[in-house]
Amino acid sequence: MSAPHGSRRKARPSLYISVDIEADGPIPGPYSMLSFGAAVAGRHEPDGTYLPYDPQERTFYRELRPIGEDFVPEALAVSGLDRARLVREGAEPATALAEFTAWVREVATGAQPVMAGYPASYDWTFLYWYLLRFTGESPFGHSGCLDLKSLYATKANVPLRAVAKGTMPRQLLSTRRHTHHALDDAIEQADLCNNLLAWEP
Structure with a gap:
């Protein structure tokens, strides 16, 4: 049975938050x-209007204490982070994730926060689990x-497995460097998000 006219919950804006993780x-x-x-x-209104923001204006970054002893050297080499230093100096995950949650709720006031990633599967898996x-x-x-x-x-309109940044139109890509520093890459990725949402191929 369909809901009576006017009883459906009104759509709220989405606030896209670009997230990058290093593991x-x-x-x-x-x-x-x-x-x-x-x-x-940026912010996506229910009427389809999209308002891009300067991704450098509202940011969040933390380095975390590892939660175990196992690691893959090749994965660790990507970020260049000093794991031994993080064992001593990294933020406690519970503290950092609570601070992040509070930050998300503050910046997303009046909208529903949405995590954006490229590709999102890896970063979302870690972020959601944590x-x-x-x-x-x-x-x-x-x-x-x-x-x-x-x-x-x-x-x-191309197969997903055929997608790579190198095959995208240049105007979609950020002019910032991809450094494998999580905040740098989140900001770069936010540019891609804004360009993609405005793009009409």
Whole structure:
């Protein structure tokens, strides 16, 4: 039975938050998220209007204490983070994730926060696991995730596995460098998010 006219919940805006994580292995639990960065990309209104923001204006970054002893050297080498230093100096995951949750809720006032990633699957897996493990909840809910790779494949009408940044039109890509520092890459990724949402191929 359909809901009576006017009784459906009114759609709320989405606030896209670009998130990038650096980890020392392929999955959370056995391996650790060592750092994560986030940058507010833009706000999508229910009428379809999209307002891009300067992703450098509202950001979040933390380096974390590893939660175990196992790591994959090749994964660790990508970020260049000093794991031994993080064992001594990294933030406690419970503290950092609680601070992140509070930040997300503050910047997303009046909107529903959505995590954006390229591709989102790896970063979302770590972020969501850590949020539930150390805070018991996620400010993004269980599905508030936008995969920019899938968005491009859909808009460009190409197979997902054929998508690579090197095949995208140059105007979609950020002019910033990809450094494998989580905050730098989150900001760069926010540019891609804003460009993709405005793109009409």
